[in-house]
Amino acid sequence: MSLIVLSIPLFFVLMGLEWLAGRLRGRRVFRGPDVFANLSLGAAQTVFTTVAGGLLAGAYVLLYSVRLFDIPTSSAWAWALLLLGTDFCYYWFHRVSHRTHLGWAAHAPHHQSEDFNLSVALRQGPVQPFFSRAFYLPLALLGFPPAMFATAVALNTLYQFWVHTELIDRLGPLEWVFVTPSHHRVHHACNGRYLDKNHGAMLIVWDRLFGTFESEREPVVYGTVKPANTFNPLRAAWMPFQTALSLVRQTPRLRDKLRFWFMPPGWHPPGVEAPPMDEVSSRPRFEVRPSHRRVLYLSGVGVLTLLVTVLFLFRGASLAWPVKLAFAAWFLASLGGLGGVLEGRRWAPWVEASRITVLPLALLAG
Structure with missing residues (x-):
């Protein structure tokens, strides 16, 4: 059984502790409608991954069958290299998901929340695994066994849970090596200077090496540049694809229709008018007040x-x-x-x- 599924009770315990810590500090950490959308989208990804589990694992198993090396599961060095390799692959998946229309459509639901708390960690794009798993396939070719890989990916994912909070300040020397809440607050911002920064999962060293690092310097505005303005999880998941498909339909040339999916989200095809994008420095959060x-x-x-x-x-x-x-x-x-x-x-x-x-x-x- 997946480590992520087994960790579900722990997620709710930690969210409860975050709520209590917020109350003690006089802060409202959670908004009910946003938490509903976050948990629903997280459940959707987990459901779809369960349904398509064999399909997602199949490519990895196939490449593992023609592996270059036999890596023992009992070796501590093998586990250390796998965790490092998994984090490296995640960095590139995450960076590409922000820099291509196809990747962003799958990943955008995770960024739509205008709050930042532990429930946001559970908010995921339902179809994102179909995009992300391709980036880990080199690990299969190198010879890391499928069960070993599944454990490493789960540990990588579990680490990312705790960095989704505003209640933990900077952590001194740890900020130079590990991804911290301060780093990830920047990543979830739609402020201009923060866009497409800090893609690491466990280690921030990849961002420092490849030029995508930004420290937390100004107040963060959470959400996407174009706000979702909905708490309906089904609508939130479909909206990025709807926007992308609308642009593709407006694109005159077939070549640009195909190229569109691999270009950055800010890119608009020739012949399609780009909407004005203002600098985001502050804005009111979307609200609903149900009876x-x-x-x-x-x-x-x-x-x-x-x-x-x-x-x-x-x-x-x-x-x-x-x-x-x-x-x-x-x-x-x-x-x-x-x-x-x-x-x-x-x-x-x-x-x-x-x-x-x-x-x-x-x-x-x-």
């Missing part, structure tokens, strides 16, 4: 949906493909329906009624 009835519904049904999803994640490896796909469809409806209720959409009750009707089937799948 007490909607809050009660979201609290009860949302928690039930999350519990069913966690149950599915624990059993996912043993379930048949049709069951996994059926659950994924139900889960997508859950994201859209609950997000619609949160934002007061008229169609949301119909979606919720439909998916709750088939909830017993989802429980059987879970």
Whole structure:
């Protein structure tokens, strides 16, 4: 079973401690609608990874079958090199995901939150693993066994959880080697000087070596340059692709339509007018104020949906493909329906009624 799934209870304990620390300092660390969107998007990525687990692992296993070396899993040096190699590969995945339209469309949901707390660490682009896993394939060719690699990636991911907080200040000499909350606050900023900086996961040395390092010098404005302005996780996940596809449809030449996906997000094809982009130094955060009835519904049904999803994640490896796909469809409806209720959409009750009707089937799948 995945170390990430096993760590879910710990994530919630640490989020509770962050909330308590914020209260003691007189700070509001969490906003309910934002936390809902963050957890929903995190669950979506985990669900999709569970459904497509064999597909994602297949390329790694295939390359490992023609590996250059046999690396022993019992060697401490092998583990140290693998952790270093995993972090290096992650740096380049992360940098490319900020510098290409294709990568950014998959990664952007992680940056849409206008808050910065531990729940944001769980907010992920649902389809991002289909893009990120390609960057780790050289490790298979070198001979790192698949199970060993899976553990290293999980440890790399778990490290990144704690750096999503405003409550930890700079950490002295550690700032020179390791990624810290201060470094990652810069990474999540949409201030002009902070854009596309500090891509490292565990080690900040890659950013220092390759010219993408920036220290925290001015107040941070969180979110994307063009704000998402939604707490509906399904809409938030689709929005970057919708924007990209709209630009591709407007692009006159086929060559530019293809080139578009590999160009930086700020690049606009010839013949397509670029919208004005102002420098972001401050802006109000997007808000929704649901009624007490909607809050009660979201609290009860949302928690039930999350519990069913966690149950599915624990059993996912043993379930048949049709069951996994059926659950994924139900889960997508859950994201859209609950997000619609949160934002007061008229169609949301119909979606919720439909998916709750088939909830017993989802429980059987879970």
